[in-house]
Amino acid sequence: MPPLRSILLFGAPGTGKGTQGKLLAQVPGFHHVATGDLFRALDKSSVLGKQFADLSARGELVPDGLTVELFRQSMEQRERDGRYLPRAQLLLLDGIPRSAGQATALAGMIEVLGILHLICPNEDEMVQRMRRRALREGRTDDADERVIRRRFDVYRAETRPVLDCFPASLVHEIGAVGSPATVLARVLTAAAPLLDASFPNPLD
Numbered sequence: 001m002p003p004l005r006s007i008l009l010f011g012a013p014g015t016g017k018g019t020q021g022k023l024l025a026q027v028p029g030f031h032h033v034a035t036g037d038l039f040r041a042l043d044k045s046s047v048l049g050k051q052f053a054d055l056s057a058r059g060e061l062v063p064d065g066l067t068v069e070l071f072r073q074s075m076e077q078r079e080r081d082g083r084y085l086p087r088a089q090l091l092l093l094d095g096i097p098r099s100a101g102q103a104t105a106l107a108g109m110i111e112v113l114g115i116l117h118l119i120c121p122n123e124d125e126m127v128q129r130m131r132r133r134a135l136r137e138g139r140t141d142d143a144d145e146r147v148i149r150r151r152f153d154v155y156r157a158e159t160r161p162v163l164d165c166f167p168a169s170l171v172h173e174i175g176a177v178g179s180p181a182t183v184l185a186r187v188l189t190a191a192a193p194l195l196d197a198s199f200p201n202p203l204d
Contacts, residue, residue: 009093126152
């Protein structure tokens with residue numbers, strides 16, 4: 001299978017990657033994949049489900065091998081059942097790769113066309129965003145501020161360096177402060193040309 005054409009939704013916890021991914025997924029030509037959702041959908045009584053719950057409760061990342069394998073299985077299933085059309089849709093990857101090791105493991109699996117780097121300079125604001133989301137969605141991993149702060153530490157140490165694995169020319173820095181609609185307009189300014197260049201004769 002040829003590498004899957006992809007855009008990375010990148011940024012620190014709380015910058016709105018999931019929100020923007022879900023909004024962009026409503027635009028024909030984009031297919032959103034959030035690895036956090038894949039893990040949360042696991043059977044909580046399974047070995048992997050228990051492992052994810054334990055790591056998430058500590059604000060730590062799932063091991064690279066497990067993350068890449070879950071992603072691979074999910075993409076194969078999505079293509080088989082017709083939810084994902086690789087010849088007509090760009091992948092919006094939210095939460096993968098989260099480490100340099102994952103970026104290396106995915107090198108032959110995805111073709112990164114652009115990186116949408118969502119930026120919010122105020123960490124306290126992002127913490128409050130995540131606590132509000134925890135209340136709305138019942139996400140216990142985001143309810144404890146100590147765990148949230150730990151996630152920022154992990155992001156700076158393990159995930160932020162992923163940007164160095166790709167050419168700087170692929171990175172589009174996007175302000176994440178503002179309403180979802182305002183941020184979406186900025187995101188589309190960067191993402192729409194990538195979609196048009198990839199599929200100049202769309203099916204829809």
